[in-house]
Amino acid sequence: MITYEQYQQLCDVLYREAELLDRREFRAWLELLDPELRYVMPVRVTPGSSDASSFSPAGRFFDETRSSLEMRVARLETGFAFAEEPPARTRRLVGNIRAERQEGAHYRVGSNLLLWVAYGDAAEALVLAAHREDEWVAEGEAWRLRRRAIYPDWTTLPLRNLTLFF
């Protein structure tokens, strides 16, 4: 169980995170990440039977630490990360937020993400959908993301590349 105030704080941090990413304020986003962060996105498959998991046991689109995410941000800052020159425009909608307290100041937070993305002057945009399972840690007034598993709803990524953060 968590208090309504704690729930509100967690909703707020998820919305703030989405806003930072949409504004491409990646350095500020990195501040939300715990040094021990593990950030993974498993590959999804259409399995052979309905009771089998549709997530690959070892396949990942991302398997990141805070340091490797910093490296991705540093690459975007070089001005030569051509995949993002000009940068993608994104709009993240976070919903279905459910939270529960674990031991101490650790909170398990599930959310759904709709990520609208458009490149250049292309008329068509794409919406990517994923479920996220997070662990957030309260540090005084601040919240830090300790773990995030992103469960995408695609098996074949409909984009040419994946230079977005989820």
Added chain:
Amino acid sequence: MATNPDLTELLGSVHANLERGLLPAEVFADPAIYEEEMERIFQRAWVFLAHDSEIPEPGDFVRRRIGEDSFIVARDEARRVRVFFNACRHRGVPICESDRGRATHFRCQYHGWTFRNDGRLVGAPAWAKAYRGLNREEWGLLEADQVAEVHGLWFACLDPTAPSLDEWLGDMRWYLDLVFGAFPEGWEVWGDPHRWVIRCNWKIPAENFGTDDYHLLWLHRSNEQIGYFQVPLEYNMEGYHVQAGNGHGLSFSIAPTPDDPGPHYWGYPEELVAMIQRNPRLSPAQQDLANRSRVAVGTVFPNWSFLALPLSPDPKTSEPVGYMTIRIWQPAGPTATEAWSWVLVPRGSSEGYRQTAYRAAMATFSPGGSFEADDVKPWEGVTATAKSRFWLRRGRFYNYQMGLSEDMSSARLVSDWPGPGVVYSPRYEENQQRGFYRRWLELMQR
């Protein structure tokens, strides 16, 4: 020979210009060219489908494509690998929608015709009343005409008159023996493949992996700036391009001497290097090349590529480690390609190596990888221009002239290379990329 007069003329134009280093843009977007490729290339070529470790046990299957057609690659109860067209013989409804799985039988959703994993029709609802007189032997699943493997890499060919896989591979076989045969116990795939859609013609990534190293100097600069390269980029170009026959080609970044300080053995860690050194199946020439290899990257015509090199999952905190990735450039219309990518790890390698190698591959060569994320965008640009009426009228040709003559570039034919094929060094040349289209043209005009 093509019967469409416009297509005949177009192919004639490719023929007339290729040896001058010019490639007409229609090759990358014209629907008639694409249709002809589906017939003359993909109905005849040996096409890569799966790695043996994806289907280790009887009943295991994966779903793959040849051209745009869906096929099931299955290991039957007698352990034989079979490649079935994914359609019920009754009315042609696909019988498998899973990416992978294990099944003794495949059953059609429409009327319930049921096939064993060796392709045999075994039954259908109310058989005695409905089909008492039907000869089951004649109505089994359709199978690819030829199926064969090399180093656990399974290929299929839909042409019963095509040469064997070995003959098709030509000189490339020697290099597959070097790069994939390096580990005596072979490989296994790690995880399920990445799949993603690129709005480009399928030949563009195939030729990129088939010896376009020149793009490294500019397109991948961001990686140089964040500390990804162990060897300065210009020095890295001091490697070799190998034309391995039948349109196949590969490129080596290679140390000039066995004691060069840069990476050796594709950057594999010591315990894996020891496995290579102990491998009796590698000839002394292959052992020498393995020792000096920093990077090997190549394409087996038409649409299968591989890349072995050392990179780090995070250059600030971890050392580069050698890894192997393989790709299918799956045609999905004239201007779309579905990329499939796997990471292979040597059998017997440690869990720690596997984790690091996979993370390194994912951080660099994957849809989110720091190299590959940038590669795909210009490929879409090449394709978009191929549709331009103005370009077709005024410019029309893409430039493939690097290394066309000794006046053009610093690349020279190499006479003392220890392996087969036609070899150039340094890597400032596009002979093999022209060679890819020479082979393409040969099949398109035959």
